[in-house]
Amino acid sequence: MALRPVRSTRRSELLLLLAVVLWSTTFAVMKESLSSISPALLVLIRFAIAVAVVYVLFRRRIEFTWLNLLKGVAIGIPEYLGFMLQVTGLTMTTASKNAFITGLCVVIAPVLSFLFLREKRSWKVALALILAVNGLWIISFGFTLRVGAMGMGDFLTLLSALAFGVQVFMIHLFSHRDSFYATTFFQLLAVAICSLAYAMATKQTLVVNPVSWPSLLYLAIFTTVITLLLQNRFQHDVTVAQASVIYSLEPVFATLLAVLFIGEQMGPAVLVGGVLLFVASAIS
Numbered sequence: 001m002a003l004r005p006v007r008s009t010r011r012s013e014l015l016l017l018l019a020v021v022l023w024s025t026t027f028a029v030m031k032e033s034l035s036s037i038s039p040a041l042l043v044l045i046r047f048a049i050a051v052a053v054v055y056v057l058f059r060r061r062i063e064f065t066w067l068n069l070l071k072g073v074a075i076g077i078p079e080y081l082g083f084m085l086q087v088t089g090l091t092m093t094t095a096s097k098n099a100f101i102t103g104l105c106v107v108i109a110p111v112l113s114f115l116f117l118r119e120k121r122s123w124k125v126a127l128a129l130i131l132a133v134n135g136l137w138i139i140s141f142g143f144t145l146r147v148g149a150m151g152m153g154d155f156l157t158l159l160s161a162l163a164f165g166v167q168v169f170m171i172h173l174f175s176h177r178d179s180f181y182a183t184t185f186f187q188l189l190a191v192a193i194c195s196l197a198y199a200m201a202t203k204q205t206l207v208v209n210p211v212s213w214p215s216l217l218y219l220a221i222f223t224t225v226i227t228l229l230l231q232n233r234f235q236h237d238v239t240v241a242q243a244s245v246i247y248s249l250e251p252v253f254a255t256l257l258a259v260l261f262i263g264e265q266m267g268p269a270v271l272v273g274g275v276l277l278f279v280a281s282a283i284s
Contacts, residue, residue: 012237016246019227024253026223027095028261030087033215039087040204042216043080044195049220050228051188054181061181071174072186075167079187080194082163085156092153099254100139100273101157106132106244108165113172113240128280129241132248135276139251142269168247171232172240180232187228245280252277 033042055062062068082105090098110129175183199206208216235243252274 009237012234013242013246015230015234016238016243017249019230020247020250021253022223022227024099024250025257026219027090027099027254028257029215029219029223030090031095031098031258033212033219034087034091036209037212037216038204039084039091040195040199040202041206041208042087042212042219043083044192044199044206045208045212045216046219046224047188047192047195049216050224051185051192053221053225054185054188054229058181058185062185063179063182065182068179068182069186071179071183072188073190074174075170075183076187076190077194078163078166078170080191082160082167083191084195084198085160085163089153089156089160092151093157095254095258097154098157099251099258100136101154102161102164103136103248103251104133104158105161105163105165105168106136106248108162109168109172109244110241112166112169116169117173117240126241128245131276131280132245135273135280136248136251137273138276139255139270139273168235168243169240171235172243175232176236177233180229184225184228184232187232188224248277248280 030042037045086098086102089101106129198204238246255270255274
């Protein structure tokens with residue numbers, strides 16, 4: 001990747017951090033929403049609204065080409081798998097644990113970028129990744145090397161982390177500043193179509209409880225449209241490893257919000273792991 005001015009890189013890092021802060025609100029919101037809507041319908045409606053919003057606001061900037069379609073599909077399919085596994089797992093575990101296990105995707109994308117893009121590593125980024133993984137592990141499983149207590153919800157969330165790691169890598173590979181509106185649109189469209197196909201195949205009800213609409217609108221606009229536009233536009237300005245370390249802060253913010261708004265408890269493992277994640281972000 002070509003070198004960029006430090007100021008431009010810092011701006012991109014800050015805007016990616018903004019996306020992370022917005023993403024962190026999804027866990028508490030989704031946890032509450034799942035009491036009135038199924039996981040499949042939540043993903044379908046969330047991304048259908050997002051597709052409509054992006055098309056209405058940016059249709060003149062969207063180039064409808066086969067290349068952009070393929071790029072969007074390549075990013076959208078692992079994203080769909082990630083969201084379905086994540087939301088389904090969230091019905092069986094806590095919002096904070098779901099967030100932290102999802103954060104383990106920070107390991108996947110840098111490994112893929114090293115294997116396929118030969119992206120260079122600095123000692124600071126390598127140290128930051130080690131600290132981030134250790135922080136996420138401590139918060140997810142405590143001060144132990146055993147994962148025997150992992151439930152089905154945690155396991156599904158771990159699979160979602162693998163899918164999201166692939167998505168981060170695909171964004172770095174296919175999304176560029178000159179076509180990020182089109183990439184985002186087709187990415188959202190791919191997720192919406194996959195969600196619709198799954199809902200129809202499993203004969204899901206498509207009736208939305210009125211109490212779910214405020215949460216769905218918030219998830220679609222603030223934590224999907226805005227965040228994916230920021231990610232697709234600015235992730236390419238940093239390395240995959242740097243982006244992964246920034247994304248590792250998402251569960252820290254998510255846990256704080258879960259403690260504040262839905263009453264989840266924060267123990268010593270969360271505090272220690274959170275400190276490691278903040279240190280990792282600062283040195284990356």
